[in-house]
Amino acid sequence: MKANEVSKLTGLPISTLRFYERKQLIPEQFLSRDENNYRVYEKEVLEYLQDVRMLLTLGFSIQELILLINESSHIEKKTMVMEKINYIQALEAKLEASKKFLEDLLEGKANFQTHCKS
Amino acid sequence: MKANEVSKLTGLPISTLRFYERKQLIPEQFLSRDENNYRVYEKEVLEYLQDVRMLLTLGFSIQELILLINESSHIEKKTMVMEKINYIQALEAKLEASKKFLEDLLEGKANFQTHCKS
DNA sequence: ATGAACTATGAACCTTGGTTTACAGCAAAT
DNA sequence: ATTTGCTGTAAACCAAGGTTCATAGTTCAT
Numbered sequence: 001m002k003a004n005e006v007s008k009l010t011g012l013p014i015s016t017l018r019f020y021e022r023k024q025l026i027p028e029q030f031l032s033r034d035e036n037n038y039r040v041y042e043k044e045v046l047e048y049l050q051d052v053r054m055l056l057t058l059g060f061s062i063q064e065l066i067l068l069i070n071e072s073s074h075i076e077k078k079t080m081v082m083e084k085i086n087y088i089q090a091l092e093a094k095l096e097a098s099k100k101f102l103e104d105l106l107e108g109k110a111n112f113q114t115h116c117k118s
Numbered sequence: 119m120k121a122n123e124v125s126k127l128t129g130l131p132i133s134t135l136r137f138y139e140r141k142q143l144i145p146e147q148f149l150s151r152d153e154n155n156y157r158v159y160e161k162e163v164l165e166y167l168q169d170v171r172m173l174l175t176l177g178f179s180i181q182e183l184i185l186l187i188n189e190s191s192h193i194e195k196k197t198m199v200m201e202k203i204n205y206i207q208a209l210e211a212k213l214e215a216s217k218k219f220l221e222d223l224l225e226g227k228a229n230f231q232t233h234c235k236s
Numbered sequence: 237a238t239g240a241a242c243t244a245t246g247a248a249c250c251t252t253g254g255t256t257t258a259c260a261g262c263a264a265a266t
Numbered sequence: 267a268t269t270t271g272c273t274g275t276a277a278a279c280c281a282a283g284g285t286t287c288a289t290a291g292t293t294c295a296t
Contacts, residue, residue: 054216054219057212057216058213058216058219058220078224081220081223081224082224084220085217085220085221088213088216088217088220089217091213092210092213092214094175095176095206095209095210095213096210098172098175098176098177098206099203099206099207101172101176102176102199102202102203102206103203105199106196106199106200
């Protein structure tokens with residue numbers, strides 16, 4: 001598969017594919033070059049990229065993903081993932097509090113709006 | 119109150135106070151200048167800045183806060199806040215899905231890790 | 237076989253939310 | 267009265283996650 005096809009199938013711009021590659025986020029097993037130096041992607045890269053998108057959306061940084069990919073021990077990966085799960089749980093609690101704050105704002109209980117122009 | 123006091127009481131670096139000011143995030147009612155051109159903050163700015171921090175942490179951008187502050191009609195503010203509440207709810211749903219994804223990853227059900235080195 | 241479309245590269249650029257720097261005036265303590 | 271510290275400014279810098287640009291080779295359709 002050439003870059004254009006991967007781009008269309010994943011929705012990621014080609015520039016982003018190259019950016020990920022530059023960041024070492026595309027393992028060699030997924031990517032080689034043809035006789036013209038054009039990139040050739042394996043079809044498995046599609047699933048992989050979906051996972052990468054998911055993990056980035058979840059709040060993993062590119063650096064973290066690289067660690068996750070290269071981390072040799074299973075237990076270290078496990079630790080990273082569990083930390084992220086904890087982080088997500090904390091975030092959920094914060095979001096609940098936030099909703100309450102915003103609802104108070106709607107009802108005029110917060111004072112932020114009293115500072116607004118009208 | 120001078121900048122240093124506001125900084126200490128809010129925990130925001132002075133550079134951040136100035137940054138917010140540059141971004142028009144500090145209404146004039148909270149800020150004037152003394153005879154040396156030093157900033158003079160009203161004490162009410164403290165609550166206001168707490169709210170600003172909260173809203174930024176919630177995922178409002180500075181641009182959105184500026185809109186929220188300047189938006190003339192109450193109903194428009196209400197709309198913005200309700201949209202953000204909806205956004206938070208969607209985010210919570212996504213986080214739940216994410217947790218599931220990560221738990222699957224832990225259990226080896228996801229294929230991301232199968233692409234990892236070891 | 238020639239132009240349009242696709243691929244490659246490195247480098248510069250972008251946005252967001254700030255922080256740091258360089259330089260200068262004012263203040264408070266010794 | 268001078269050193270130390272706080273205040274001011276504009277402008278440069280930072281990290282993340284990409285995108286755009288300039289330039290050049292390749293391939294497909296007509």
